[in-house]
Amino acid sequence: MSSRGSFTVAVASGKGGTGKTTVAVNLARSMGAPVTLLDCDVEEPNCSLFLDGRAISTRVVGIPVPEVDGSLCDACGECSRFCRYKAIVSVGSSPMVFPEMCHGCGGCTLVCPRGAITEKEFRIGTVELSESGQVTLVSGRLDVGRAMAPPLTRAVKEHLDAGGINIIDCPPGTSCPMVTAVRGVDAVILVTEPTPFGLHDLELAADTVADLGLEAGIVVNRAGPDGSDIRGFARGRCLPVLLEIPDERRAAEAYSRGEILVDAIPGWRSLFELLCERTAALAGGRGTVEAGQGGKRGPG
Amino acid sequence: MRVAITSQGETQESMLDERFGRAARILVVDTEDGRMESIDNTAGVSASQGAGIQTAERVAGLGVGALITVHCGPKAFAVLQHAGVEVWSSPPGTVAEALKGFREGRLARLGSADVATHW
Numbered sequence: 001m002s003s004r005g006s007f008t009v010a011v012a013s014g015k016g017g018t019g020k021t022t023v024a025v026n027l028a029r030s031m032g033a034p035v036t037l038l039d040c041d042v043e044e045p046n047c048s049l050f051l052d053g054r055a056i057s058t059r060v061v062g063i064p065v066p067e068v069d070g071s072l073c074d075a076c077g078e079c080s081r082f083c084r085y086k087a088i089v090s091v092g093s094s095p096m097v098f099p100e101m102c103h104g105c106g107g108c109t110l111v112c113p114r115g116a117i118t119e120k121e122f123r124i125g126t127v128e129l130s131e132s133g134q135v136t137l138v139s140g141r142l143d144v145g146r147a148m149a150p151p152l153t154r155a156v157k158e159h160l161d162a163g164g165i166n167i168i169d170c171p172p173g174t175s176c177p178m179v180t181a182v183r184g185v186d187a188v189i190l191v192t193e194p195t196p197f198g199l200h201d202l203e204l205a206a207d208t209v210a211d212l213g214l215e216a217g218i219v220v221n222r223a224g225p226d227g228s229d230i231r232g233f234a235r236g237r238c239l240p241v242l243l244e245i246p247d248e249r250r251a252a253e254a255y256s257r258g259e260i261l262v263d264a265i266p267g268w269r270s271l272f273e274l275l276c277e278r279t280a281a282l283a284g285g286r287g288t289v290e291a292g293q294g295g296k297r298g299p300g
Numbered sequence: 301m302r303v304a305i306t307s308q309g310e311t312q313e314s315m316l317d318e319r320f321g322r323a324a325r326i327l328v329v330d331t332e333d334g335r336m337e338s339i340d341n342t343a344g345v346s347a348s349q350g351a352g353i354q355t356a357e358r359v360a361g362l363g364v365g366a367l368i369t370v371h372c373g374p375k376a377f378a379v380l381q382h383a384g385v386e387v388w389s390s391p392p393g394t395v396a397e398a399l400k401g402f403r404e405g406r407l408a409r410l411g412s413a414d415v416a417t418h419w
Contacts, residue, residue: 080357086350091360091383098375101350 004033004276007283008166010182012209013191014201016172019221019245020191022255024169025050026262027189027279028135030272035135036161040181041171042125042140042152049258053132060126061140061155063104063148064119070094072116079108079117088117104151125152127159136161149177157181174208182208186283187215189242194220194227202230206237217282219275222247240282243275301331303402304359304385305395306369310338312396318370321352327395328362331403352376360385368398374413389414 011024021039025047028037039047066079066088073094080090087102088095099122109117125142140156142149149171160166170181182188188209192202202218209216218234220227223244234241245251254264262269306323307314317323326339339362344355356376359367360383367380368388380387387410390398401407 084348086347086353086357089353089357089379091357091379096379096382098350098353101353101375 004031004165004280006161006163006165007186007280008160008168008184009279009283010168010170010185010188010214011191012170012178012182012188012205013172014174014203014205015192015197018172018191018193018198019219020172021046021050021169022221022261023189023191023219023245023275024167025260026268026272027275028167029133029260030262030269031134031165031276032273033134034164036159036164036166037135037137038156038159038166038168039137039139040153040156040168040177042142042149042156043171043177045139045141045169047137047169048128048130048139050260051130051132051135051137052258053130053135053137056129056131056136058126058128059155060123061152062121062123063102063151064106065099065102065104065122066095066097066108066117067120068095068097069116069118072114073112074114076113078111078113082107082111100146100148103148124148127152127155129159150180153177153180174204178205179208179212182212182214185214187217187279189219189279190216190239191219191221192230193222194224194230199229199233202233206233206239210237215282215284217242217278220244240278242278242282243271245271301365302363303329303331303399304362304364304367305329305398306367307338307395312336312394312399314395316368316370316390316392316395316398318392320367320369320372320376321347321355323355323369326355326359326362328364329399331399350375353379356380356383356385359383366402368402368407371415372410372413373415373417375417377410377413 011020013020028035039045077090079088085101087098088108124146128139130137138156138159140152171177190205192198217240219242224247262272305327306317307325307327308317322345323341329336344351347354352373353375356379366386368390372387388407389410390407
């Protein structure tokens with residue numbers, strides 16, 4: 001049984017390579033309760049590299065793309081004028097379809113005055129489920145050559161456990177894939193590093209989650225003696241610094257072997273247990289007990 | 301024959317625009333009487349995606365028999381082929397030089413795209 005209630009937290013960052021997956025995986029491992037970990041970085045899902053779990057299922061995900069019945073089409077061009085992504089284009093006697101450009105909105109089927117357009121499924125990737133201890137991992141994996149991440153991200157998020165604890169590993173950046181991943185969560189952990197790039201992109205990510213009206217806190221990875229810029233930024237924005245992960249060689253070594261830090265480094269489990277408590281408090285409200293009372297933990 | 305040419309400017313002294321989909325302008329020249337019109341392609345330049353497809357659709361709608369450009373990607377080429385527009389590749393230079401090369405048979409007609417998507 002969980003003593004932390006139910007909540008959904010997204011682990012995001014502006015800059016890539018700051019440690020989102022490290023934080024997400026270690027947080028999941030330290031929760032001491034059943035956790036659903038959703039890898040929404042569908043262009044390069046990598047949580048599974050650290051959680052070598054037992055495979056449960058794989059589901060193919062597609063989007064609806066147009067199919068034109070040439071015998072009904074009179075080449076009026078309405079579909080082509082409607083499609084801002086140029087996935088369907090009217091030249092000559094009947095339209096051409098570029099399924100890899102399609103966002104699956106279905107607009108062309110609605111505007112076609114002759115009912116010549118139907119939809120068919122176009123594969124974009126898979127959602128894989130596996131189990132590792134108390135962690136259920138849901139990984140979205142976009143097929144090579146496909147560019148449409150958000151529909152697959154939404155398919156991953158269909159596996160959110162409404163009554164449990166969910167951790168979402170987001171893609172980097174602040175564009176559609178990241179926004180799709182963080183939308184609707186209870187709180188966002190913004191992972192950054194004490195570098196000028198780290199701070200610059202942290203600002204972009206903080207602005208994005210603020211625009212979305214989401215609670216947020218900061219985790220500083222590879223923290224050294226000089227973290228004053230990030231602490232100053234956090235104070236200015238009233239964002240709590242939830243954790244500073246020390247910059248230690250043994251952490252890099254464990255990471256490079258695909259090990260989970262809280263399993264590999266003595267003492268680091270309590271570091272992430274602290275993050276679990278602060279995260280639950282930040283995500284707040286929904287049945288969460290106060291930080292400090294979540295002491296009874298399973299073997300992880 | 302009416303011929304479309306991707307151009308950075310509005311005259312035949314302008315440099316060819318080497319990119320097809322995001323070319324600044326399309327010049328249409330009638331090779332018989334030399335008349336020319338200049339078509340703005342801002343929509344292609346600023347397209348979020350599908351610039352090649354969109355510009356190919358525009359060129360197909362101009363009623364030209366041939367297109368002269370420098371490079372042409374796979375989706376644009378497919379649309380132009382579907383529309384029956386020949387695609388000719390010119391070395392970089394001015395529009396006038398490209399037209400001269402076309403008239404004298406010195407340009408290469410493309411049988412497929414010569415660059416990958418998003419080159």
